[in-house]
Amino acid sequence: MEEFGARLLDGSIIFAYGAMIISFALTVFRLLCGPTPADRVVALDMLALLGIGFIGLFSISTGEYAFLDVAIALALVGFLATVAFARYVYKRALDEHHKHLPVDPGDGA
Amino acid sequence: MNSLILRTATPLLAGLMLLFSVYVLLRGHNEPGGGFIGGLIGASAFAIYAIAEGLAAARRALVVQPITIAGTGLLLAALSGVVSILFGDAFLTGQWWFPSFAPDMKYASTVVLFDVGVYLVVVGAIAGIAFALEGRE
């Protein structure tokens, strides 16, 4: 049982790394393709979540729990970044709402 | 930002972040962390607070101007370095006390004071910069 548990743990860690890398690639696709700025922000938020998972895995696989704090920090700052970007999108949306000004052509589609 | 959800969640989150920041500051001597990282987390807390509640509320929360906090931190760090002259040591030599009345406290030292100074500087300066950016259009 113990041995099986250990093997399962090792296996799931490897699987988890793989899953996260795939998920990472898919998220990056969303980040690059948008189409809306909000989509990109969602993708970024997702990347932060993946990062937390990634650090967690790394922490377990090395047994070095010092890295856990980094994951927590990422949770904190990931939230901060998302709020900031959400605000960015929000403010731009508000601007459009009442000014109907042309938007930065670089963004959006 | 005009969001009930954010504004209601923020005090809790900011409080948590502040607590975590002090925790990170204090255990930095033995585990990853320290004044700088703690300070950044603390500053993030104020940033969130400012985004949610507005600049005025964030300023009220800090009571004094952010730059004063930073100045105090710098002064604290500098003085914690100068103190060693009283003990005949070189500049920035750590002075340690091992108080017997609070054994689990382990020690108090100028080194910790120094790190607290770092923390205050980072919180004050980063918050100051963020506030300045928010405040001026």
Add this chain to the structure above:
Amino acid sequence: MSEMAAWLVVWPIAIPLIGASIAIVLWGRPNAQSAIGLIAITLQLVASLALLGHVWTNGPVAMSMGGWPAPFGIAMAADTLGAGLTAAASAVALAILVYGLGATDIEHRRAGIIPLLLALVMGVAGAFLTADIFNLYVWFEITLISSFGLMVLGGRREQLDGAVKYAFLNLLATTLLLIAIALLYGMTGTLSMADLSSKVAALPDDAPIETIALLFLVSLGMKSALFPLHFWLPAAYHTPLPTVSAIFAALLTKVGVYSLVRVFMIVFPESGEIAREAMAWVAVATMIVGALGALAETDIRRVVSYTVISGVGVMVGGLAIGSELALLGSTFYVIHSIIVSAALFMAAGMVARAGGGTRIAHLAGLYKGAPFLSVAFLISGLSLAGVPPLAGFWPKVYLVRAGLEAGEYAIVAGVLVSGFLTLMLIGRIFALVFWREAADGGHAMASSYDGGAILKGALGALAALTFVIGVYAAPVANLSARAAAELLAPDAYIEAVLERPAQAAAPDSDSMEASR
């Protein structure tokens, strides 16, 4: 282990640091800040003079920060060069601060000029006194960030324009310095300059060390405004408040030059052939380009900016020659230049105020209207051109002699030609701005402004100092001679820094314990 004397190395940075922090705590109270600033700089001057006196009688002195001996900890150390420059910088900073208090209105002081000035002075003193190369980078950054703040203080258009160029280029320079330091650490595993001295000497003088030496030359050359990396200086120095320009001109490039001297005399005394070769040519080009730039300019503050550059060329020229005589000349020139650059920018500020602008074409009549200013400007300018018996003459004599002795004729020619161009420049400026009457195309003087007692006092003090050093040159000459000798034989400095020179690698912990 740390007698009170060793604290003398610390006070020139600790005092302005504490002063700056108190001034920041007192944010928004400009008068209190001004008082703090005056007290701090005065105390710093006292401390650095005491340090200089101590070094003069007892030789280099060092203190290991936190009691951790170099190369493990950071040592602050002063030899004659470091202590002398600190004292000079401190003295000039005091004059500039006084000038600033007289010239700057309450709004600018409320905006933080005092803590920024204190921080700048601290950064400069730190750079002069540190014996650790990474720590040097930190002092550079302090100097840099406070100069950013000072640069933009006032927020006028040309200030922001100048600040953008200044900021990006200087940031690049300090980053390159950091890269060079990192690579040097990667090769030697140490950061103390005293330790690097022997470690670098043990390495073969091949591509990596040559490249690192060149990287130091490029980064510090940029900080010193050496051709062709000097662009940031004429782009920005004329834009801030005159007080700020004065302290920039007095101190910033000098820190770069000092560090070049330190690095190339202690860390790379034998290596870095390519860098040294390049340095000689670069120095000559800098002298000439600076002098020509000044001649081409039509704005009096930009003219003065360019003269700073040509001075940098002269100082680095001495380093490139590298002989005792040459280093003597360079050291003397640095001290001279600290004073004169500040005086010229102060004077330029007063000229702009009195003449109602900075365009040379439109300035006129100041000889009659502001005679004191005229004399002070002329003395400073002629000293810059190396006219005897002013301070700027002596370094020139010694650099020319050293260049002839070493066969570095290009440097000799550079010194002489740039001196000639500067003389021509000062003559022209004096004729146009001071002598000329409004009728000849210049504007009439805007007011009967002569600067007032405080400004005149500060400027007069520096001009008088230039004259006194020129006539009674022995003290500064002796100091420079000692500094040069110590640079060529840095054993005492190295021993002071390392405390116990022989034991570098991991001494046993008991003895360490005892020593703390």
Add this chain to the structure above:
Amino acid sequence: MLAATLAPFVLGVCAPMVRRIAGDQVGWVLAVLPAALTVYFAQFLAPVAVGETLSFSTEWIPALGISLSFYVDGLSLLFALLISFIGTFIVLYAGAYLKGHADLGRFLMFLLMFMGSMLGLVLSDNVVTLFVFWELTSITSFLLIGFNHDKSRSRRAALQALVVTGGGGLALLAGLLLMAQAGGAMELSTLLADGEVLREHPWYLAMLILVLCGAFTKSAQVPFHFWLPNAMEAPTPVSAYLHSATMVKAGVYLLARMNPGLGGTEVWHVVLMVFGGATLITGAILALRNTDLKLMLAQTTVASLGLLVFLIGIGEHYAIQAAMAYLFAHSMFKGALFMVAGSVDHGTGTRDLHRLSGLGRIMPFTATAGALAALSMSGLPPFFGFIAKEWVYKGTLDGSLPLVLTAVAITGNALMFAVAFLVGFKPFFGKPSDTPHKPHEGTLGLWIGALTLAVLSLFFGLFSNISESLFVGPAAIAVAGHTMAVDLYLWGGFKAPVVASIITVAIGALLFWQGRRASDALARLIDPLWGPDKGYDQFIDAIIALARGVSGVLQTGILRRYMLITFLVLAAAVVLPQLFDGIGIAFQTPPVDLLVWSVALLTLGGGLAVVLIRSRLIAIMSMGIMGTGVAFIFLLFGAPDLAFTQLMVETLSVVILALVITRLPVFGSDHRGPLQVARDAAIGVAVGGALAALLLTITGAPLDIGLSTYFGERSYTEAFGRNIVNVILVDFRALDTLGEIAVVTIAGVSVLALYAITGGDGADETTTSDADKTP
């Protein structure tokens, strides 16, 4: 001796004060000093006459081997006496000439300072001290020429004199230092005592040329002769003193002084004779071409200086005596004539020769002085000028090409003869003419000097043995560097020199008779020609054009160019040494480590996206991704503190950037064309590649981790912390951290400063908020 040299400076500084106290009598008060100095120097006449030399030395800068050492021999004593004696009268004269002028005090200050400089120059033994005084004469002369600074011509003349003599001075400095280097001593007396060492040194030619540059510019030798006539913009006392009697002779003094050391070689002879002769003729012709009294005198001064150089160049027995005799004579008659010209100007309001005549009755003293001085200048017996001219011909006839040299001398002297009569006689004879002022004789101060000097010209001619034994003889011996027999006399029999004199007088008289016609003819001939005076302007313009060109190329005002040059330099610095010295990269194929590879790719991808993607939102996000990638790298390689910090910092940077960028207009348009893109990318790759190669080379070798081992051993035991990185930050290297938090705090302060004052021009220190900008 030091006190004697410095006294004029001290008194000079007090002059404006004395003026305030003494009012218009200031000249009389101040003249006491030069008079006392004359007496002081006179006491050395006796010892020097018997061949003694005196040295005085005070330490100045011992560390540099520079002392204030003075040396009194025949040459320096002659000069010192001339300076102080003529100076006495000049001070008197100036007091009278500028009576009531607001800046008289300042003028006398400069004048006295000049006197001190000149004394120091001729008495200095130390080469550096000599140069110090040399330059001081240039500066004081600059201030004196520009005294009438409201006139553009004055300013130009002052600047011109400064540029020419200052430039020559720098060459002189190099020359003197070369001499000191070559001869191994700083004292002239030592250097010149063993001239062979200098003459045979490989640097001989260099030092000669450099010293000659100094001397020729100062003494207005062709082609530098143009500045001296322009300097006549100065008030006449200046012209009389600086530009005839003293300063311009500094160059001659220098050549005479150097003669024992540098003289006697072929180059020396040829160069001095050619330049001196050319100057003599040029000056004399230009003198005749002019009609302004002062300008004519100035041009004859140029000619005389040429003659002196010419004689020193010949360097033979009589030539040297002639040089000293002529120098002595010239100082007296030219000083007198300048003062006369000034008095005439002062009394009539004009200096135009054609407008002046018949003043003799109205201005008797001035006229007498003028006539006597002119007679001496024209070289007629029994004036001392005659003796000097006779010796000149002795000298030329003694030289290597006697006929040519004599012909040159005769030409020059004949021209000067004509000028002497034009200046000294013409204004005072004939019918009184119409002048701007009603003519009147000046006060005592205005004519006493001229008259004294003129009378002395006669006196020394009559008592030639006095001049011989006390003045010319010792000076000539000093110049020659060895003893020689000097015997001056008025009449030595009807020999070749007398014949030459007669020819001179004949031609001179002819020219005087046809003065006006000669002048007009010369004007037609010369004026259209290009001259070095125009050349000077062209030179200045060329330098300024060059300066603007250089600045225009370098200082473009465009940050992109600055960056480009900076990176080109950087690329050269990191690429070239590795290219030439060879790279020692030990490239190990990296192990296949999926984590490291993917994290590295993540970082790189983020970085590339920053460059490639044009949406600002994605660019910022990519920046964040890159930063996160770096954090992960830190994490993978055992640096949790770093990863922690990097994550926080990178996020806060992104957040702040997002805050800022909302307010920036559009994502910065990158308007680089394809070529520029390729160029910039190439520079980037070169820098990056070279740094990577360097890093690989360096990391290929093992690292000494002694420092870290030390920290690991003491972190817990002595600094009570288990996190070594943190202990380094707060204890082992706490000073770095202290500096770091100072940076952070000051960044906060700087941001506040940036916002504190928003663009108002209400600042006290108005700097470039220029009234100029409005056209």
Add this chain to the structure above:
Amino acid sequence: MNLLVVNMVLALIWGVVTNSFSPSNLAFGFVLSFLCLWLVRERFDQHDFYKPFRILRLAALFVYELALSGYRVARDTLSPRMEFRPAIVAFPLELESPLGIMLLANLITLTPGTLSVDISTDRSTLYIHAMDVDDADELRADIRNGFERRIREALE
């Protein structure tokens, strides 16, 4: 009163986190939490006192719903043909306290197929995006009887 409890809870959390329940450490944790709370004091004045027991019950519900949510999202995401019908539904709030509304909105977001988009300015309506809606009223009723009721109980 209210703040004091929160303060004590935070002090306890401090004890847990720092792994020491000694009096001095708890005292320090108390002071620390006090300072942290003091900084954000403004927002606490309006809060109601809530009971730990009901909070636990709410938490249990939440965990249950969360597990469910995972399953449903996985199903919807992975199903080859996307056969769900999203909708944005207005939910009239009965809760009045900001804390309650916030909790409700967050729980809704964290649970299956629903996502709080915004709250009307007058706090009367919560707009919810739901992933698969057949009948909007049924959704409203579920929330009303589930989360909203439990939150009201917990916060009363």
Add this chain to the structure above:
Amino acid sequence: MESILAILVGLLFAISVYLLLSGSLIRLILGVFVLGNATHLLIFVSGRLTRESPPLIDKGLKVAEAGIANPLPQALILTAIVISFALFAFLLVLSRRAYRTLDTVDTDAMRIAEPEPDAPPMRGRDV
């Protein structure tokens, strides 16, 4: 391991140089950011790399084990990161302020402090 990261460092430097050579304020800021990261990585690699053993002294030990990651470069990088961050923040604010005042983000158009020379120079004789 060093080789991968050394190449990465080189590429990041290349990217930052390319960005810094653009004339746009925003790209310059991005370039500074990349430059900072590249430099920190360079310091890291210079101190040599050790996988997965942070420089912490485990509980129960008094001195650090052998083979831990080199702590000194980490401390240096921390200092450098903080400093870069402070400067970066200032640069950002400066850029924004410069934009608001100068009304452009194109550095080529920033010619207030160093305007095109407008007047001909004063000639030699015009003194």
Add this chain to the structure above:
Amino acid sequence: MIDLVAGIVILIGALFSLIAGIGLFRLPDIFVRMHAATKAGTLGAGLVLLAIAVDSQDIGVVTRAIAGLVFLLLTAPVAAHLLGRAAYLSQAELWSETSIDELAGKYDADGRRLAGTPTSRLQSETDDNANLG
């Protein structure tokens, strides 16, 4: 045993992360995609933290892991709300299959105020947010 539990938790977490990625990739509009990211993504990361808590057997690590988890659960919905609102306001297109949009037309002209439904209380009663933010 502990390893087993931790392994299973990680496995589930990994699955959720994968699902979140897939969802983000293929789901049709921003709101639907947010369902995937907010729920599955948070669960994925949270479960890994939980696994750490299970695996470490160190009270300090457990509390920190739980604290991290709590923080995630607190912040994720707030972030989702802010993003959803921003997305709606920036007129992100809704998937064509979307059946009802009761939010349509509820924002006022400048997008700052959001009206309630007619059945709800009067707007004026508690309208104290209008001047903030």
